Amino acid sequence: MANMAQAIRMALHFGEEHLNVKDIFGQDVGAPLGGVFTATQGLKTTWNTPLDERGIIGMATGIAMAGDRCVAEIQFCDYIFNTIDLLKIVGNTSWVTNGNYHLPMVVMTPVGAGIRGSIYHSHSFDAWASRLAGWKVVMPSTPIDAYGLLLSAIEDPNPVLFMKPKALMRVRGDELIPGEPESEKELKGMIDAPIGDRSQWKPRWPQLRHHSIPIGKASITRSGEQITVVSYGRQLLNCNQVADALGAEGLSVEVIDLRTIYPYDWSCIKESVLKTKRLLVVNEDTEVTNFGEHLVYRAVQELFYHLLARPRVLAGKNVPGIGLAAALEDASVPQSSDIAQAIRDICREEP
Amino acid sequence: MAQIRAEKQGLSSHKKKKILVPSSAKKISKTSKLNRKPQFYGLEKELLLKIHDLMVQSRALEERLIKIYKAGDAYFWIGAPGEEAWAVPLGMQVHKGRGPEYDWLHLHYRGTPTLIAMGMPMVDSIRLIMNRATDVCTGGRNFSNHYCFPEWNVAPVSSPIEVQYLQALGTAHVQKRQNRSKGVTIVTGGDAGTAEGDFASCLVWASRKGFELPMLITVQNNRWGISTNYEGQHGESQISDRARAFNMPAQTINGNDPVESYIKIQEAMTYIRTKRKPAFIEALVSRLYGHSSASGANFIKDEEDCLIRFEKKLIEAGYLKSAEAKTLFENYEAEAQKIAESVRQEPFPESSTLWDHTYANHENADWRNF
Numbered sequence: 278m279a280n281m282a283q284a285i286r287m288a289l290h291f292g293e294e295h296l297n298v299k300d301i302f303g304q305d306v307g308a309p310l311g312g313v314f315t316a317t318q319g320l321k322t323t324w325n326t327p328l329d330e331r332g333i334i335g336m337a338t339g340i341a342m343a344g345d346r347c348v349a350e351i352q353f354c355d356y357i358f359n360t361i362d363l364l365k366i367v368g369n370t371s372w373v374t375n376g377n378y379h380l381p382m383v384v385m386t387p388v389g390a391g392i393r394g395s396i397y398h399s400h401s402f403d404a405w406a407s408r409l410a411g412w413k414v415v416m417p418s419t420p421i422d423a424y425g426l427l428l429s430a431i432e433d434p435n436p437v438l439f440m441k442p443k444a445l446m447r448v449r450g451d452e453l454i455p456g457e458p459e460s461e462k463e464l465k466g467m468i469d470a471p472i473g474d475r476s477q478w479k480p481r482w483p484q485l486r487h488h489s490i491p492i493g494k495a496s497i498t499r500s501g502e503q504i505t506v507v508s509y510g511r512q513l514l515n516c517n518q519v520a521d522a523l524g525a526e527g528l529s530v531e532v533i534d535l536r537t538i539y540p541y542d543w544s545c546i547k548e549s550v551l552k553t554k555r556l557l558v559v560n561e562d563t564e565v566t567n568f569g570e571h572l573v574y575r576a577v578q579e580l581f582y583h584l585l586a587r588p589r590v591l592a593g594k595n596v597p598g599i600g601l602a603a604a605l606e607d608a609s610v611p612q613s614s615d616i617a618q619a620i621r622d623i624c625r626e627e628p
Numbered sequence: 629m630a631q632i633r634a635e636k637q638g639l640s641s642h643k644k645k646k647i648l649v650p651s652s653a654k655k656i657s658k659t660s661k662l663n664r665k666p667q668f669y670g671l672e673k674e675l676l677l678k679i680h681d682l683m684v685q686s687r688a689l690e691e692r693l694i695k696i697y698k699a700g701d702a703y704f705w706i707g708a709p710g711e712e713a714w715a716v717p718l719g720m721q722v723h724k725g726r727g728p729e730y731d732w733l734h735l736h737y738r739g740t741p742t743l744i745a746m747g748m749p750m751v752d753s754i755r756l757i758m759n760r761a762t763d764v765c766t767g768g769r770n771f772s773n774h775y776c777f778p779e780w781n782v783a784p785v786s787s788p789i790e791v792q793y794l795q796a797l798g799t800a801h802v803q804k805r806q807n808r809s810k811g812v813t814i815v816t817g818g819d820a821g822t823a824e825g826d827f828a829s830c831l832v833w834a835s836r837k838g839f840e841l842p843m844l845i846t847v848q849n850n851r852w853g854i855s856t857n858y859e860g861q862h863g864e865s866q867i868s869d870r871a872r873a874f875n876m877p878a879q880t881i882n883g884n885d886p887v888e889s890y891i892k893i894q895e896a897m898t899y900i901r902t903k904r905k906p907a908f909i910e911a912l913v914s915r916l917y918g919h920s921s922a923s924g925a926n927f928i929k930d931e932e933d934c935l936i937r938f939e940k941k942l943i944e945a946g947y948l949k950s951a952e953a954k955t956l957f958e959n960y961e962a963e964a965q966k967i968a969e970s971v972r973q974e975p976f977p978e979s980s981t982l983w984d985h986t987y988a989n990h991e992n993a994d995w996r997n998f
């Protein structure tokens with residue numbers, strides 16, 4: 278099975294071949310490195326930009342304005358903050374021009390903790406991104422979803438922010454990407470650049486097929502009866518594990534992989550909460566003015582009289598950064614034990 | 629690189645000084661029509677009168693916009709009176725149309741004269757400032773002079789200073805990739821804004837060796853950023869010096885002289901269209917009504933008025949009579965006033981349209997309906 282970096286690479290290749298992607302660019306995105314997580318190795322249209330995030334977003338905006346499709350990368354979301362006004366402009370362009378211009382462009386950026394990246398390689402961006410009206414915001418938790426969501430992002434007529442959970446870049450899924458060879462070794466031999474001199478290397482791409490994960494559609498990754506846990510990205514996998522473990526204790530946990538943070542799949546959440554009557558939202562962006570709070574707010578407004586317990590958000594601590602030492606990082610962002618504890622607490626609560 | 633005089637004899641009122649220019653820039657200047665000195669440097673009477681006509685139309689329109697603001701029919705005015713001698717010749721030389729084979733414009737909030745020169749009807753500007761539903765640029769959503777015309781590759785003007793210098797890179801990149809395209813990307817902005825990193829970014833990205841972009845990068849230097857004057861904000865001798873460091877032909881010109889502007893823009897455009905590389909122009913201009921309505925929008929007497937200056941020259945040359953100039957202005961003024969009166973009858977956007985166009989293709993963007 279492909280890992281997420283390979284899945285992204287294959288989606289970009291499909292984009293170049295079939296979806297008219299003409300530029301994939303960012304810092305170290307082109308040869309020889311092919312991205313700091315190797316997600317852009319071997320692609321036809323990649324190029325290395327100056328070390329200038331604002332330039333990258335401006336370039337992407339202009340390309341989209343001129344009608345070409347591009348995928349731009351910000352090397353780490355920790356470095357996207359100096360572009361935030363440019364992202365706002367991208368988001369408001371269709372609206373403020375009353376529909377004169379649309380900006381179909383994809384910006385991808387690695388997010389989140391989990392690799393001991395300390396304060397500037399561990400940021401999350403989902404809460405910030407949810408405030409960028411006019412954008413669509415997605416975050417996959419599996420390679421197959423990364424593939425499908427990236428294709429949908431490229432095809433969407435609106436700007437789409439594609440967040441890559443960096444801790445999952447080497448994690449494999451359990452579903453083949455359409456066209457992917459069965460053997461991991463074979464795939465590696467085909468599309469992973471060799472160590473050392475790469476100047477003569479060319480990838481051999483599998484015959485990939487289209488696979489769509491529609492933007493705005495969540496997926497239920499664990500079915501359960503007693504509580505709904507909504508998450509995405511790296512934390513989603515933790516939630517799945519916790520759900521399995523608690524299942525052995527007799528707790529029935531439903532897990533929803535939101536996949537799209539905006540525009541989010543409310544009907545999926547609503548239907549689930551109407552069944553379970555309990556809600557926990559898990560992510561690792563900081564907890565104050567967190568996107569999960571919006572979902573909880575909405576649950577309170579629309580589902581209040583159906584709830585058996587206070588809905589809750591489990592998120593990153595509102596500290597200025599993620600510390601390097603394991604104890605500091607682990608105390609900053611939700612751990613599986615925190616998720617399990619929160620689920621138990623909510624399920625124990627009686628009205 | 630050789631040291632040459634960039635500003636030619638008898639050319640402009642500002643200081644002549646020795647400056648370094650790359651050899652490519654030298655090539656432009658050597659063949660400059662400005663080296664010859666016939667009256668109006670050889671520009672035909674008909675062209676001169678056309679420039680004048682458009683300058684008058686733009687001025688009459690801007691002054692009407694100010695009156696609309698002062699009458700309480702607009703929330704805000706910002707615009708370009710005082711920049712016509714630069715911006716009209718610019719607009720006249722745009723290859724207008726849609727798609728990368730035509731020129732792209734990334735204007736800031738002083739674009740009226742350029743767009744008038746391209747053929748924008750006055751009513752578009754008036755509907756914009758009066759935030760009517762009929763405003764073709766923004767549907768009543770944005771300020772005066774925040775134009776947007778996709779059919780002419782006019783990118784939406786947005787208020788944040790200098791961001792257009794970055795977005796312009798993308799349209800130039802697409803033009804560069806089109807083999808046979810002669811289209812260029814034009815970007816404008818003010819002097820104070822050049823302190824933003826985006827200005828430097830633009831120079832860096834536009835001039836990468838082997839990846840040079842077909843861009844006309846310009847700065848309109850009115851020596852003000854709202855209330856902060858130029859003195860005390862700049863260590864460089866001229867803003868164009870910064871572009872020279874990136875090996876692009878760069879000049880500082882008298883933007884109050886439409887003849888000089890026309891010729892220098894023409895030379896730069898020819899260079900960019902054929903070489904597919906960037907060129908830079910800093911135009912020294914006046915700010916005749918202050919920054920915007922926020923500073924009163926009153927006429928400032930001690931700034932040079934490019935229109936009066938040009939009219940004087942045309943009258944001296946016998947190309948124009950002062951009565952004709954007066955009538956021309958009065959006619960445009962009357963036309964603008966009439967348009968304003970009729971636009972006043974037009975509807976404002978309905979609040980029910982609030983969410984429209986947040987996403988393309990009328991996709992719902994209101995989370996209450998997700």
Ligand SMILES: Cc1ncc(C[n+]2csc(CCOP(=O)(O)OP(=O)(O)O)c2C)c(N)n1
Nearest residue numbers: 787788789818819820821822850852853854
């Ligand atoms: C990024 C940003 N900062 C501040 C402002 C507020 N502002 C509007 S115009 C202006 C001065 C701009 O001066 P200059 O670039 O010289 O252009 P001019 O208005 O003189 O033509 C400022 C500070 C803004 N619009 N955008």
Ligand SMILES: [Mg+2]
Nearest residue numbers: 818819852853
């Ligand atoms: Mg200024």
